[in-house]
Amino acid sequence: MRKFLALTAFISFALFSKGQNMASELELYQSVFSSEKKMMIVEYMQLSDDQNAAFWDVYNAYEASRAELGKQRFQMLQDYANGYESMTDESAGELLKRANSFAGKQDKLKSKYSKKMVKAIGAKKALQWMQFESYLDRVIGLYIMESLPFVGEYN
Numbered sequence: 001m002r003k004f005l006a007l008t009a010f011i012s013f014a015l016f017s018k019g020q021n022m023a024s025e026l027e028l029y030q031s032v033f034s035s036e037k038k039m040m041i042v043e044y045m046q047l048s049d050d051q052n053a054a055f056w057d058v059y060n061a062y063e064a065s066r067a068e069l070g071k072q073r074f075q076m077l078q079d080y081a082n083g084y085e086s087m088t089d090e091s092a093g094e095l096l097k098r099a100n101s102f103a104g105k106q107d108k109l110k111s112k113y114s115k116k117m118v119k120a121i122g123a124k125k126a127l128q129w130m131q132f133e134s135y136l137d138r139v140i141g142l143y144i145m146e147s148l149p150f151v152g153e154y155n
Contacts, residue, residue, distance in 0.1 A: 034063060044132055054120035062113040069105055076102060077144065084149065092151065
């Protein structure tokens with residue numbers, strides 16, 4: 001787990017410290033993140049042979065959707081960082097709407113795929129997977145929050 005957290009920190013730092021050619025770099029980092037995450041899931045989930053194929057079918061569909069949300073999250077964070085010094089009530093309101101919309105989409109995605117996981121691998125293993133996903137989301141979210149200044153912090 002520590003190896004993954006270090007990788008997450010590296011990826012997050014790299015994403016927030018560069019401004020050029022971000023689309024291709026974001027895809028590269030998502031690919032590395034996805035590969036590392038899959039290795040951790042294999043070790044953590046301990047799926048039976050019967051569960052394995054069903055799990056990965058659902059998981060791969062989930063990851064494709066999650067990666068798209070990740071791009072939206074990154075764009076929103078990039079917009080926040082780029083507009084931080086010139087932020088107005090209007091631009092802050094727009095960011096707030098986007099953040100709330102993102103959170104709703106993320107919750108909806110997890111709910112949708114939790115139901116699919118229950119059907120594919122059973123409720124206990126689905127809960128185990130969701131705990132893992134939630135943990136990673138919170139660790140990444142915390143790192144992001146620690147990396148960005150709060151509104152008005154540097155004004």
